[in-house]
Amino acid sequence: MEKVILYVDFQHQGPFGKEMAENLQTLAESINEEPGFIWKMWTExxxxxxxxxxxxxDNRKSAEIYLEKHMVRLSxxxxxxxxxxxxxxxxxxxKINHSPILY
Incomplete structure (x- = not known):
């Protein structure tokens, strides 16, 4: 099965940490329902x-569809x-570097 990484970043004035997690919990939960989605690491x-x-x-097409949706939301x-x-x-x-992605 093909797997792809989608990387996204942008400037954000806050909040961060626990407050950001509380504010975006519903969004985080909704991402789990996206077609082809496996996991996300939130970065800050x-x-x-x-x-x-x-x-x-799990495929490029799903990543592209999600990215388009996410770009609209961010805008x-x-x-x-x-x-x-x-x-x-x-x-x-x-696999040589022990990534859990492939196991």
Whole structure:
């Protein structure tokens, strides 16, 4: 099965940490229902005022569909200059480095 990584980040003035988690719990729960979604690591850097995520999807098409939906949501929330990339996974090298993605 093909797996892809979706990487997203953007500037965010806050909140961070526990307060951000409380504010975005419903969104986090809804992401679990996205077609092809496997997991997400939420990222934040309060010092640099950045947030984002690293997502694992079971196929590129699902990642692209989710990204389009997410970009609309971020735009509606006033976020601009969003960085995003979709990467295929080199399974042979990833397995050597003990990634749980392939197990």
């Amino acid at each position: 850097n309060e010092k640099n005022k950045e947030v984002g995520g690293v997502y694992l999807f 509606q929330w006033g976020y601009e200059d969003v960085t995003y990339k979709i990467f295929e996974i080199n399974e042979q090298l990833t």
